[in-house]
Amino acid sequence: MGWKDWPYWLKGGVIVLGIYLIATLSLLPFGETGGNPRFPLWLVPSLFPLFILIEILGDVQINPYIISPIFYFLIGSLIGWIVGKFKSKNVQ
Numbered sequence: 001m002g003w004k005d006w007p008y009w010l011k012g013g014v015i016v017l018g019i020y021l022i023a024t025l026s027l028l029p030f031g032e033t034g035g036n037p038r039f040p041l042w043l044v045p046s047l048f049p050l051f052i053l054i055e056i057l058g059d060v061q062i063n064p065y066i067i068s069p070i071f072y073f074l075i076g077s078l079i080g081w082i083v084g085k086f087k088s089k090n091v092q
Helices: 008-030 044-058 066-092
Strands: none
Touching: 008 066
């Protein structure tokens, strides 16, 4: 199953996840001394719904470096799904 055979939602998720990973990995050399990178500030606004969810659930310990890629994949999948819906309407 090649790239052209993938559904639009999967393509969107992989593309946005790839952009996220490249941007995050490019920020790692600029971390604090001791090898502990700072949390990139450009991630904070996009995780606002996650922080609201944490407030609702209570004292839940969630690692943003694990949740962020999942969040970005879901956003990309949603965008890809919408693009797929528009393209399928144009074909018919």
